[in-house]
Amino acid sequence: MTQDIQFTSPPPLSLYVHLPWCIKKCPYCDFNSHESNSGGIDEDRYIDSLIRDFESSLSLIHDREIVSIFIGGGTPSLFTAQTLERLLTTIDQHIGLKAGVEVTLEANPGAADHERFAAYHQIGINRLSIGVQSFNTNHLKSIGRVHDGDQAQDAIRFAKAAGFDQINLDLMYGLPGQQLEHAMQDLKTAVTQDTIHLSWYQLTLEPNTLFYKKPPVLPTDEKIWEIQDKGKTLLTEAGFENYEISAYARNEKYCQHNLNYWQFGDYLGIGAGAHSKITDSGKNVISRYTRHKIPDRYMQLSGKDEMVTGNWKLSIEDTILEFMMNSLRLSSGFSTRLFEERTGLSINSLELQLDKAIQCGWLDITDEKILPTNKGLTFLNDLLQCFMPSSS
């Protein structure tokens, strides 16, 4: 491919903040998370580091608007509202956050109480993502979670009482020992909580996790498929739209932050091990950056050049594949315009690949959109093969 990358304008920019500590590391988790030792977390030291990190990154994002903030982890709800407020205030001072911009915080039921949640709401956090995973205490134990089913329901109650109207529940299926009726029970409980968003995803064994080394006995593929099939129906009947492979929303209350990832928007990631993707529309390049993973080292290096451990530019092939890896997860797919805006490339160069995917019954093309079929969504990895360089 010899075509040029040409951006008309930079894509929307989100901010991701990583808080890397948990009370206990879960055996399935492959995120950059670390158990907080008995001494506790030096919250102020870490927040100071995040501020240095953010300020040193300002030159990359110039004066661009931030469309969403996501504070993830780890277990961000281990941090108090007081310290988090210092960070949000600094961000606002530099960028000027618009009113109503989505600010999400991840919380785990094991570290939840009413006052804590109320304080979060007060400092401007307007969306809470609760790591419920299951309401079944036995299954929670089997995946090493520190909370039980009652605490999960309590956490949701606290969040509502604290004033949150945008609540996401993270739920998993395909857990060790889980039967169809267990999974359905979890979903029934979830939909009656009257929340607007669900992330319902299959437990998978990822490299570099305890479960990968010592795999638990999981339900068969057939059983998992049945759970997924029946579960989808249940959620649809409860008014949830399955707008991304594992994401469900009521009343179009999509997660703006994740939607920006899936629409191949930009994001600045600050914190230990955080990743960024930034488009420089002047130089017509998309770059990715990674931060030092070990919290202690990250805090020492924060704000210095050595904090960034990886920094690379995307090739045209990378750009196309990564765009597809994200945007084809959305049931509504993408428009030609979005492709051209976000990749700086012309869609015409993809004619052959698109044709093949359409022939396989994986893609549909309408006047405005290119979108995955049901089959394309179920076999997304096969669909994505069409967009991989043939030599790799």
Next chain:
Amino acid sequence: MQLIRNFSIIAHIDHGKSTLADRLIQTCGGLSEREMSNQVLDSMDLERERGITIKAQSVSLNYLSRDGKTYKLNFIDTPGHVDFSYEVSRSLSACEGALLVVDAAQGVEAQSVANCFTAMENDLEIIPVINKIDLPSAEPDRVINEIEEIIGLEAEDALLVSAKTGQGIDELLEAIVLKIPPPEGNPDGYVKALIIDSWFDNYLGVVSLVRVVDGKLTVGDKIKIMSTGLNHQLDELGVFTPKRSPRKCLEAGDVGYVVAGIKDIHGAPVGDTITSIKNPSTEQLPGFQKIKPRVFAGLFPVDSNDYEELRDALDKLSLNDAALHSEPETSQALGFGFRCGFLGMLHMEIIQERLEREYNLNLLTTAPTVIYEVLMTSGEKIHIDNPSKLPGVDKVSEIREPMIEADILVPQEFLGNVITLCIEKRGVQKKLLYVGNQISLTFELPMSEVVLDFFDRLKSVSRGYASFDYRFISYNAASLVKLDILINAERVDALSLIVHKDHADRKGRDLASKMKEFIPRQMYEVAIQAAIGAKIVARENVKALRKNVTAKCYGGDISRKRKLLEKQKEGKKRMKQFGSVEIPQSAFMAILHIGKDQ
């Protein structure tokens, strides 16, 4: 000529031939310490990795004997595996003597016996050498006894050496000088040189290893290759020390190489005679028996665009390997490829590996088969090297399969296992002899049963101790049928097999269930059936994959998700699309895995 000694080494794999050769080269100063890499004669990467010799090579060494004279020792290396016994007989024909090297702990093995008999038939002086006497488990007396009993060779004054420590090497060199006779021949006679081997060198063209029998070859001479009748000019000649060292001339009794601007390997056929225009001989040397491949398999590029590359690669390999045959083949399932003939399974594996490694080709190989003789009802006799080409039952009056006689040497404790294996492979016992600790067994076996996995199985049932050698005896009529494999009700020609009727049902079941293990779940259900004629004897299903999608993908680290996609793509590269089904390479070889885990 009185100061020349031409010899080779007969040894079983692992009995230390290459180490001994290295030691001889080192002792005679053929290479400096710096240039010595282990096993200098095995120059192909594959040879070093597998610890085997595939092609014959030679090296000329100068040895100052205790009698004060300097002798020229020409050592011609020989391969040690049954597949390459043809190369052995060629090497031996250029020598007056041979060292029979036997491992002091392992004792005599079948391959060495066979090669030793070839040497005896060629009237070579054989010097028994017991190697590895530094091992704590060495039993030289028992081994001497085995050499005498199994081979019938006087071994009382066998030389005891350790190629590893250097012990006994001086005595061995003296024995070579004293016991092996100098070559005979007339240095002033009509020029006759035997081509022992020819290979293609990218810079020089065809290089031939020759033994000058009579007369003298000098640089600049006009020579004639007697079978082609074509004239060439000798551009370069010399010896290997083992580096290529040019000389002015090669005289009667010498072994060395010649380069004469020949561009095509067929221009200097192995076994042919070279003579000179100035001093021409009219009489050709006896040469060698033409070699016939015994094992056949289809080689197909996974990516059909690689067909031309595969053809070029096969052409290049056959330049150096007269035993490799190939002709174009078309398969409904696999597209365009080549049906190739090999000396045996090892030869086939080596060719396949060289194609993949040296030519970077991604190949599918069908299960190996032998040549069947088919008597048609019309009275016509045809030869079938591809099971899918077997005519319909109504047109065939008799199918004959090649039979071999296998000589097996095995320690007593494994005798039961080995007999059970031979019977399972439809063998008929011919002879059983007790010799020392070992038993010498002779079985008549269908060759088709041997080419598949006999060698591996023999090694595993005897914990590596049994050794064997075989020769073709005749075609025998047998009750054979064609076993077809159907994928989603369609026959896959490349998976057809010819099997014995009594084993057909069981083989069909085993094969279908093995195939099920090898074919990964995919988007649609895959039905695997085994059929004999119209009768289905087995059916297995590979259930459809329900989904193939990454559950979670947020901003973060996209590279890991990419790696998963790349891994899946890499896996697909090794698969052949058959209708809507992707069949991995391993499934085409499933037959080789039957019975392995029992």
